[in-house]
Amino acid sequence: MRCKNCDYRLWNLTSRQCPECGTPFVPSAYSFVPNSVRFCCPHCSQEYYGTASNGHLVPDAFDCVRCNRHVHMDEMVLLPAEGFEEDQTEVERLAWLDRGKRGVVRAWFAMIGMALVRPGRVMELAPVDGAVGSAWWFAVATSMIVGCIAMIPTLVLIGAMSFASPRGFVAAPFAGVTCFFLLSALVGIALWGLIAHGVLAISGGTRGGIGRTYQAMCFSSGANAVTAIPCVGPYLGFIWWTVSAVIMVKVGQRVGGLRATLAVLLLPALVIASTVYLITLSVRTATTAYTQALSTQTTAVADAILRYAEAHDYHGPDHALVLVSQGILKPEQLTAFKYASTTQNVLVGDGTLDDFASAAPSEQLRQASAAAAALPEDVIAHRVGDYVFTYHGATLNECPAGLWIVIESRDPQATTQTPGSPLAASVNVGKADGSVETIPKHGLAQALQAQNLVRASIGLPPLPDPATVTFGRPAVGPTVPVAVDTTGISAGAP
Ligand SMILES: [Zn+2]
Ligand SMILES: [Zn+2]
Structure with a gap:
């Protein structure tokens, strides 16, 4: 006294x-x-x-x-x-309510300590009625201080990167960040307290009104000071704040631990759940769009083959380079972007697909004819870029609709051996009816077996693993009668 x-x-x-x-x-x-x-x-x-x-x-x-x-x-x-x-x-008086006597700085640090390790005591000392405005001042001051300290490493980084404009480069982001922390603190606490008190009100009585719940939310924000620690701070700080808030609501409103926990956790749980939902949704949407884009590319290749075949008695071109030399297909359409291939790293004969694409039209025709002539008579499949062409020997208006005419397959000889994206875990195949099927990579061997039965039904030899087919080494198989009849190989024999 x-x-x-x-x-x-x-x-x-x-x-x-x-x-x-x-x-x-x-x-x-x-x-x-x-x-x-x-x-x-x-x-x-x-x-x-x-x-x-x-x-x-x-x-x-x-x-x-x-x-x-x-x-x-x-x-x-x-x-x-x-x-x-x-x-x-x-x-004992609550330090923050005694700040006029103790000094604001000392009172603030005392409150941080109590919010961290003795949250229940804060609410024992806080008056049941009143002191709500003081509690808000504490929350505002704390979120500004903590926000500014937490941003220092980032601001230093921004400062180090913007030597060109030394004036105002720190002030602008600093002011922006401060406003952001202040606004999000006010809105966040207002919403958090409202929902927490709503849960308490629905589930039974409380010792004080909503002001008492706001006292708990505001004073417990002192535990958020942990956020100022670099890296792990924000996560740890928020968890600590939540735990302190549960204890303060429990002591302040004289409710059970379960009610206090439910009241305080409802908003964070809703925020986390909706964030996870939105992320999942956007990943799924992006994946679908990406997969569609990838199969679109295979569709374009299959279309080019079928368009060529319509004008050539329903036979595919002798070599896929013919499609490029005739302008039916663009060279970059033969490199699948999911494999990170480009026309520069895909090999076509002695040069790259880019070399081929930049040659004069007459030279392209010559090279395409040469490539076609270089294919063995009993060719089953040949490759250009990331596509293996499998229509050899088929008459495309008479064959089964499910016959594969092109298989998307990463060029094993591509000079850039970047690993494919996770989405490259599936393979697209183009069929004789122009449709495209997406097959998971682990199911390819089985699908290939089924496809070879389709091929056998019209007398075509089985396809090997498309990854073994390269530009210079097409797949060859046992000579089939159809191939002998249409190519006149017997002319070479006396
Ligand atoms: Zn005196
Ligand atoms: Zn007396």
Whole structure:
């Protein structure tokens, strides 16, 4: 008990004036820890102990048991009780509510410490009614300080990268980040408290109103100070804040642990769930679009073959380069972008597909004819870029609709051996009816077996693994009668 004007100790006095400065005082204007103060009768020194929650006498006026005089506690001589030091009689006040006396900085640090390790005590000290505005000020100050500290590494990085514009380069992002943290803190806490109190209100009674819940959310934001630690801070800080908030809501509103937990966790759970949902959705949408784009490329190649065949008695070109030399297919359409191939790293004979594409039309025709002539008579499949062509020997308007005419297959000779994207785990095949089927890579061998049955039904030899087919080494098989008849190979024999 000290003079509110000059801080002089007011113990052991019969006078009701400060001996130092003369300011009047009454003991009832002070609060004490219960039973920590002796109240002595001013007439006979009989001792009484303050047992009320604020350390006052109950009742505050009575007849003295020794001298029988009527006494009031404000007349009495006060001393710390036996075994109590003076500072042990002082009622602990919530640091933030005492910031005028302690100083804002010290009060703030004290609150951070309490929010981190003694969150329940914060709510024991916070008044059930009122102090909501103070709690909001604390939350605003904390989120600004923590936000600014957390951003320092990033700002240093931005600063280091923008030597060209030294003026204002830190100020602008700094102001932006500060505003962002402030706004998100205010909106976030407002929403969080509203939802938490809604859950509490639905699930039963509470000790205080929504202001009490906001006290808990605002004061527990002190635990968010952990966010200022680089890297792991934001995650740890938010978890710590949540745990402190649960404890503060539990103590502050005198509700069970389960209710407090549900109330506090509902909003974060909703945010996490919807974030996961949105990410999943966008990944799925992107994957679908990507897969479609990839099969579109195979569709274009199959279309080119079929368009050529329509004008050539339903036979595919002798070599796929013919499609390019005739302008039916663009050279880059023969490199699948999911394999990261380009016309520069796909080999075509002595040069690259790019060399072929940049040659004069007449030279392209010559090279395409030469490539066609270089294919063996019993060719089953040949490759250009990332596509293996498998229509040899088939009449495309008479064959089964499911006959494969082109298989997408990463060029094993491509000079850039970048691993394919995860989406390259499937393979597209173009069919004689112009449709495209997407086959997972692990199912390719089985699909190939089924396809070879289709081929056998029209007398075509089985296809090998498309990955074994290169530009210079087409797949060849046992001579089939059809091939002999249509090519006139017997002319070479006498
Ligand atoms: Zn004084
Ligand atoms: Zn007395």
